[in-house]
Every structure is written in structure tokens, then in C-alpha cells.
Amino acid sequence: QSVLTQPPSASGTPGQRVTISCSGSSSNIGTNYVYWYQQLPGTAPKLLIYRNDQRPSGVPDRFSGSKSGTSASLAISGLRSEDEADYYCAAWDDSLSELFGTGTRVTV
């Protein structure tokens, strides 16, 4: 089973905008929704974005998601120190499996 490809790291200074990419294929991102999860150090993952660009209640609007073709992106604007975490994209694959991205560590 394949994985979704993300850059291993991204960084920025407070207030900056950071973008994380997620690359897949026609059998996953190309035909299904993309989701994003945030994992703060030492904690369980948390849902950040669902159905490509929707934010659960309580997630700041500094976080935004988008999808185009077989790729997706997560943008964090107005970067804050508490955004330091690992971020994972995910999508269902038509082979009847869920795929996670390789993960991106964001450093502020």
C-alpha cells in the first residue's frame, strides 16, 4: 500500500505563513476527501481539517486546507509557538484502506 508524501519539515517565525503539501494519486486524494491531523509533542493526534477544507469547531481559522487534483495543502497563517507539532494528511484509498501522509514537523 502506498503512502501520501509530505515534506519532512517546515519552519517559520511567529506571524509568518507556512504551507505543507501532501501528494497522492488518483486512487486516494484524486477521488476522496483529504483530512489533516495535528500531533503536539507527547500527545494523541487531533483532527484539524476535514473534507479538504472544513475546520472542526474550536480549530482557529489560522488553519486552512485545500485540494487540487492529486495534491492537497495545509496552510498555517499567523504562526504561533503553540503550532509547533507534527502534521499529517490522510485520505481513503480505493483499495479499501486509509492512508496517512509521511508527516511534517513544523518548527516555529
Next chain:
Amino acid sequence: EVQLVESGGDLVQPGGSLRLSCAASGFTFSAYAMSWVRQAPGKGLEWVSGIRGGGDITYYTDSVKGRFTISRDNSKSTLYLHIDGLRAEDTAVYYCAKNPNYDILSGYYFEYWGQGTLVTVSS
């Protein structure tokens, strides 16, 4: 408030077996699909398995097929993962997660997560 509490993680020898449990509360358990996701030490997330609300349909990642069995007891609001033939590469924190729908194919993602339980496979 949705709560998911995993238990059952342990140090196990290669080839051994284990049963993980996830006690759920704060929602109507039988109305939602549930899943297991694992994370090896210092590594990324890996989906393991999912089960429909009624427990009648299950899905597994290829690497665990034939060794892992997901099940649920809706009368006890508890999700299980039975693991046979444990291998070193199964060492990970295993998370229980709630899905947003009854059926996995109706939109599959992980709304809520437990805190995880650690499985270590070593002789």
C-alpha cells in the same frame, strides 16, 4: 464529552498474542464506526483497522491481515483489537479512534482519539 480509553498494551515476546481494549463513553457507541491507528516509536501514523457500527464489516491494512482481528461489543461500548503472531515491527502506540459515520465507506476520518496504549514486542 467523548472519551476513549485504551488498555491492554504490554511487553510481549515475538510470536505472542495480545488483546487491546478501548472503552468508549459520551456517545451512542453502536451508531459509529471505530478504528485503530498505530504509531511506532519516532515514526508516523499508520492506519491498522476499522469496523462498522454494527460490527459486521471490517477493514485491515495489508500488513496485519490474518494476524489482527478487530471486534466490538456494543452492549459494553468497547472496541477490541486481538493480535496474534506479534512481530518486532508491531511495536507501537495503538490509538483507538471514533469515526463520524456508521459506515466506513460513508466518509472516513478520525474525529476523536484516545490517549493510546503501548505494545512492545521483544524477547
